[in-house]
Amino acid sequence: MTVMGFIDENKQQHLEELKEFLRIPSISTVPQYQPEVQHAAQWLADHLRTTGMQHIDVVPTPLHPLVYAESPRQDGRPTVLVYGHYDVQPAEPLELWSSPPFEPEVRDGNLYGRGTADDKGQLHTHLKALEALQTFYGRLPLNVKILIEGEEEVGSKSLWQFVRDNQSRLASDALVLSDTSMLAPGVPSLTCALRGLNYYEVEVTGPARDLHSGLYGGAVPNPLTILARALAQFHDKNFRVTVPGFYRDVARLSAAERKALRALPWDETDFRNNVGAPALSGEKGYSILEQIWCRPTFELNGLWGGYIQDGAKTVIPSKAYAKFSTRLVPNQDPDEIATMVEAHFRKLLPNTVSCRFTVLSTGKPWIASSTHPIVQAAATALEQGFGQKTVFIREGGSIPFVAEISALYKIPCVLMGFGLPDENAHAPDEHISLDNYFGGIRSAALFYERLSTLQGEPQ
């Protein structure tokens, strides 16, 4: 029997354990779920016991706990830092789920439920890979540090603090994580770039109180109209962001990079069908992959104000609200962009309203080389695990921790994603392909074995 055989024998048990993890609604953005978030952290600590870890801590923070674990130190072996997050996005709108978001269910070769892809299901592949190595060999072939946070969906504040406080303790030869997607089903993919993310919220106030639109309408500033007018001016007719300076530091794509993107086995028709809009729209002059991977965006994420229930209410509201975000690419600086966006927004408002502008979070973009031996080891492991050639891709999403660790330790970051483009992360009917989940466990185990043969740095 090989480790692979051992992993394949335990498929059903792995799946049942993952379902248990998924049943915990660890929604980090909504305060009332705090006990469930705590429960998920404790669940992880309990289930790390079989993975060969020596120290396992649930680390309290001002918001949601971190889970940190270390294997027994083996000198001369390389050290890998495994990252994941156990928190999930809210499940709303609930009525659009085919099965309840926190009652995981297998249909047509996919496991459905909030967190299946982002990130509980993907994180779980690493725990089961390590468990298999530990059980099969009686010890892990390398040094492992595991860091799992509960605030990925709310800005990772506690994670940053923990990294700052434990900088030498966390030192490793590589970071590995699975929180991204494969380019297409059956195509193992390593992600070599991520966009950064700034998230903002605004409150625009016109009248001091809600007014009757008959008695006042025509003479008073309507904050809904004023907010709509401001937000309407954030893109020009080519769908370029109008914030002055926004593109100043954006890295230009080389001809070779654009060619490599065009050569990828990526199906535009699948993408269009998956989006399901009457037509697509994006920044003029760029391909779809360039738009979603290599170009920065300004995107509205929420908008509300006035009467939003059934029926009619003839009100001019006092306040209007919006949540929006900017996705950032190399070499944009998140803090500079936040300043520019706020200045632009304020400039677009007339003097008839006041405004509260809040930057909820900022996060750097990241880009890395695909030629590092550790990245190449990962590519080979994925190829073996899935039986297909690995491709190097970018992703438009944001994992702020990657940019942070990359800058701090100057180590390679290995992003082996087991999601798929239609996985519905952050949306109803989120799911993970069972082929990818089980292939992920195999690939992670192969990667750790392969990594253990490379030379580690003294820690």
Added chain:
Amino acid sequence: MTVMGFIDENKQQHLEELKEFLRIPSISTVPQYQPEVQHAAQWLADHLRTTGMQHIDVVPTPLHPLVYAESPRQDGRPTVLVYGHYDVQPAEPLELWSSPPFEPEVRDGNLYGRGTADDKGQLHTHLKALEALQTFYGRLPLNVKILIEGEEEVGSKSLWQFVRDNQSRLASDALVLSDTSMLAPGVPSLTCALRGLNYYEVEVTGPARDLHSGLYGGAVPNPLTILARALAQFHDKNFRVTVPGFYRDVARLSAAERKALRALPWDETDFRNNVGAPALSGEKGYSILEQIWCRPTFELNGLWGGYIQDGAKTVIPSKAYAKFSTRLVPNQDPDEIATMVEAHFRKLLPNTVSCRFTVLSTGKPWIASSTHPIVQAAATALEQGFGQKTVFIREGGSIPFVAEISALYKIPCVLMGFGLPDENAHAPDEHISLDNYFGGIRSAALFYERLSTLQGEPQ
């Protein structure tokens, strides 16, 4: 003892009864309040027994019941149709009320609660005036028909049907109602024009489902952005509505009308303070009173879509929604305007989204002469009731029933309003001045007495 003395003696009892009426949360726009709406109708029927009515019916309709009552027929006496509505607006946002909206409370000479001004408190003045006349004289001095609806805040559909079905039964010499405001405290006012109201709702759909803004952002149509861009184009820089044809039929103000408006004892500073916005804004070239009384508007009443709870969610929503309305003035036609508004909205949308456009209700504007003997009788009654000269004003709000009855029966409509500009109708802390409530009862009784001396038409 005079009738006036009799009315003054019963002040406390009138107030306690009104409070009872106000405690019923008869919110017509929200389906779950249906039993409370029914309760309010029954309460009215019970309390009409003391007002000299012979027939009292609670009339079932497809939505909310009507209350209809008639006094015993006295030939040779004029007939008045008294109108009111017992339904109220939703009370949200609840946290901005100083006292609970359905627990009426007197503070500083005002009675606070949802419906105090719009319209339960004002309607109640007529019931108590009739009760006083009936009790004091043993019979009413004229023929009275009372029609009270429960759908004023949702488009009055059942009322129209009832009027069409009972056209000859409802025939009268005058319509009287109190659902408007006085120009200023202590200034008795008769309203001689009202704006019409069309109310619309739109649903704009881009992607077929909610998408992750990282994985898709940059290449897909965001319905929030597209909705904001469309709504931003409904006004030009002078805050004129851009809908083609919108102003085509608008009656121009004569120099005499503009002069009369300027001569009214109306305090712009009070208006500005009452609105409480950093500055006002309205259509260029018109005074504030012209803007809110004589000019049509396009107004956003609600806007929503995406993630609107605490924290952050990086979503591109599938759908975005808006509720908006147009206030109409003579001689705009509501149906024509609805067609124009829909066409304009659809034209502003790109082909990347689909749209569901719904006209929730339409309503005609109304304007009338102030020189009719019945209107003059009302002016005199108000002057006696409040001890101040009556002014003739317009109002920017909409009472669709007035336009309908005016067109159908060609009779004068007497709008004796007892609200005040800062009464917060449709907003938190709605209230009525107790001086106006008690003065209203006196004025209504004086009006009915005066009206009874005029010649009635044979019914």
